[in-house]
Amino acid sequence: MAMHLQISLVLEQHKPLLLLVPFQNDPCDVGGTRNGTCYTGAECDSRGGRSIGSCANGFGVCCAFTLQCGQTTSENCTYLVQSSSSAPMSPCKYTVCPASDEICRIRFDFTTFNINGPVTGFVETVLTMEGSTTVGGALGDCTTDTFTITAPENFAPPLICGFNSGQHMIVDASPGRCSDAVFGLRGSGTREWDIKVTQYNCGDEQGGPDGCLQYFTGTTGTVASFNFPTSASVLDSSATHLSSQTQTMCWRQETNTCAICWIPEILGNLITPGSFGLSTTSGRVASGVTEGKCRGDYLMIPSAESNVETDAANTFIIGSIGPDIQLSNRLCGRFFSSANDQDDRLASISVCSQQRPFRMTFKTDADEITLSKLPPPASGNANFANLNELSRVPGGIVGFNLRWTLQSCA
Ligand SMILES: [Ca+2]
Known part of the structure; x- marks a missing residue:
């Protein structure tokens, strides 16, 4: 400096x-x-x-420093602010340039972030609609408001919309190349945001490793997909994750920690939605799914393991991988579990990984699956969890909000 x-x-x-x-x-x-x-x-x-x-x-x-739409800054610690009491211009573009050639990472903290959300679905305990539907193509798409950050010469963050207060994004910076943070706002609605922009020198650990869109420190906290209603204690049935996401989350390995575990912040069951639900299942019932059966939307967690002998609060045993535990790399479905036994995938349990660095990647494709079997069988419904993401609670359109905890070494 x-x-x-x-x-x-x-x-x-x-x-x-x-x-x-x-x-x-x-x-x-x-x-x-x-x-x-x-x-x-x-x-x-x-x-x-x-x-x-x-x-x-x-x-x-x-x-x-507070930046207005259309302005450019190369100051470290700048705020992008839009109050709900005034209508923002559209597009609203903020240009953030590295403060020096030593800057490698630029972090955007969304203290407040409220713009129009995506096309949402509605999950039903047992969906009884007849015939097929084409709604799945639009679900999760940001069709009115959008937010993007460019990262010249580097991977750009995913396009997002909706409620994202408490979230953050970090982009890799290249010398002399500026990032544009752009709000595209269409139609009506009240929007507000308050974003803190912090620049980090190359090698400054606080900026997080290259390629990590999100970086978490400390020993516990929560992590969620974009547009997840994290402020709600009861999950609404219309909670819908965004389309076409790549969200790479990284954790600092704190002193004397040897594993990280995650569990849904809201556990949920077959009647009350929990804070995890991604895509269809491999069978008709709502269950957790792992590995190759997770193709469209999933969480990628290297060497994930669920210890079914421990309870949800978890007493994870460092360095021990029992004979009934398989190591999974992808998780999806309706319950958060990487248990070996199918019966142990009918509820969410904690998933842990001892692989370092601690990280997780969320991937979604462009569409949700909302097929139904034609014609409906005599039983009255044709919509199983393996065919329709809107059918069976928890739904497959939910996304995730997980509590994470670093585990002390043995
Ligand atoms: Ca999908």
Whole structure:
């Protein structure tokens, strides 16, 4: 970071004394919800920032930057803000350029993120509709509002829409190449967002490893697919994950941790939807599915294992892979489980991995599967979990919201 010299003139005993006070242009926090960068008052003004307090023992000002639609910044710690009380322009494009050639990662934290959502479905305990439907092609598509971030010379994040407060995205940066964060807004609706943009130097562990769209630290937390209603304690039947996603999530291996486990934040059952549901099943009943039968939408977890002898809260045994445990790399279906036995896939249990680095990738294709068997059989319904993602709770359109916990080494 550039060293800055603050020059102060002090009169002492009638002789002028030039006092040089060096300080770094470090991030500063003066309370409240905004952070800034420490600059001199004049420098903050010339850079288009706003002073929100003092720093460097009063020699600098904590300078906050808020970007408007259409503007460009190369300042670290910039906010993209749209209040719900005013109508945003569309498209609203913010251009974020690396603050220096040393920047490798740019992180966008969605403190608030509310735009129109995708086409949603409605999951029924047993869907009794007759005939086939073509709704599956549109489910999860962002047909009105969209948000994208470009990442020149690198993998771009997936296109998203809907509710994403609490989520974040990190892009890999290349020297001199700017990223465009673009809101495309069509039709009516109240939108609001408050996004903090932080830049990280190459090699700064806080920025997370290259290629990780999301990066988590600490020993426990939650992780969700985009547009998941994470603020709801009861899941609505119309919760629908987005189409065409590639979401790579990475975790820091904290000191003395040797495994990571995940379990749905809302467990759910055959009547009440839980916070996991991806695609169809291999059989007619709602169950967890693994490996090659997960083709359209799935979570990829290297060497995932479910220990059925332990309860949901989990007492995972590090370094032990029992004879009844298989290692899976893909999970999908209606319950979160990688258990070897089919009976142990009729409810969600914790899934753990001892493979490092700790990571998981969420993939979805362009469509949801909403077939029904023709003609309906005499039993009255033709829609099984293996044919229709809207039939049988938990549905296959849900996506995921999982609690994760790092496990201490033995
Ligand atoms: Ca799909």
